[in-house]
Amino acid sequence: MFLTVMTYMGYLLLFIGCFFLVVSAIGILRMPDLYNRLQAGTKASTLGAMCTIMGIGFLHPAWWVKCFLLSLFILMTNPLSSSVLARASLRSGVKPYKLVVNECERYLNEEKGDN
Amino acid sequence: MKLSRLIFTILFLFAVWVLLTGGYKDPQELVTGFLVSVVVSLFTGPLFTRRGLYHLSPKRLWGKFVYLFVFLIELVKANVDVAKRVLSPSLPINPGIVRVKTKLTEDMDKLWLANSITLTPGTMTLDIKGDELFIHWIDVKTTDVEEAGETIKGAFERHLGGE
Structure with missing residues (x-):
């Protein structure tokens, strides 16, 4: 009984994970510029990957601890890397799409003044 | 030390x-x-x-523990939000870059705050300079520094700063 519940939980998590991975892929295709693409890509793919890995953990209880650790690593490093990508592209002058406000321009100019 | x-x-x-x-x-x-x-x-x-x-002091560990749950709930919300935006035909986005001030002093705490902001609904940290965070917001609601800070950082800063 317990094993059946675990199996169903595992498949459910796998399904949710796959759904969010697909959403992130669609997001990357549909969004207009790099920053919005990163937004869609990071969030959905982080939860997607975590859910998929945890689902595997539920299906193979012996791997549970490793899977948990893996998803924790993804949780820590994924947003970091997307932040770094966004920062690098901002500094190398990738133009954002139709901003409502932009507090960054002044700051980037200050940076240029410093150097 | x-x-x-x-x-x-x-x-x-x-x-x-x-x-x-x-x-x-x-x-x-x-x-x-x-x-x-x-x-x-x-x-x-x-x-x-x-x-x-x-x-590893108990107070800090407890703060991190509570924070983890707050964070996981926000993460799920963020994903539903992104899914809605991506899948709706009109692509409702209204992006902007805002500036937010933080009270945190520890580098590690700032890293966690930046990470959390990246993973919560519609916001992504672009850069940190001193106590200022620059944030790309997919659906800008306010341009005021204080108000934007409260909306974006929300409960995170309180839990992280719990010393």
């Missing part, structure tokens, strides 16, 4: 090792893991942490 950094790094690395290998049955594996963590810590300890064992 130096010793506390070293011990914290060793403990952290060793815990990761034990979790990864699941090697509580084999003493040889444990000893190897411990020796490797000591050697690695000797080289990287000062880079890895600044406050050392201070991070």
Whole structure:
């Protein structure tokens, strides 16, 4: 009984994970510029990957601890890397799409003044 | 101070090792893991942490624990939000870059705050300079520094700063 519940939980998590991975892929295709693409890509793919890995953990209880650790690593490093990508592209002058406000321009100019 | 950094790094690395290998049955594996963590810590300890064992104080650990749950709920909300935006035919976005001030002083806490902001609904950290965070907001609601800060950081800063 317990094993059946675990199996169903595992498949459910796998399904949710796959759904969010697909959403992130669609997001990357549909969004207009790099920053919005990163937004869609990071969030959905982080939860997607975590859910998929945890689902595997539920299906193979012996791997549970490793899977948990893996998803924790993804949780820590994924947003970091997307932040770094966004920062690098901002500094190398990738133009954002139709901003409502932009507090960054002044700051980037200050940076240029410093150097 | 130096010793506390070293011990914290060793403990952290060793815990990761034990979790990864699941090697509580084999003493040889444990000893190897411990020796490797000591050697690695000797080289990287000062880079890895600044406050050392201070991070393991019960109050801080409890803060992190509560924070994890707050964060997981926000993460799920963020994903539903992104899914809605991506899948709706009109693509409702209204992006902007806003500036937010933080009260946190620890580098590690700032890292967690930046990470959390990146993973919560519609916001992504672009850069940190001193106590200012620059944030790309997919659906700008306000341009005021204080108000934007409260909306974006929300409960995170309070939990992280719980010392």
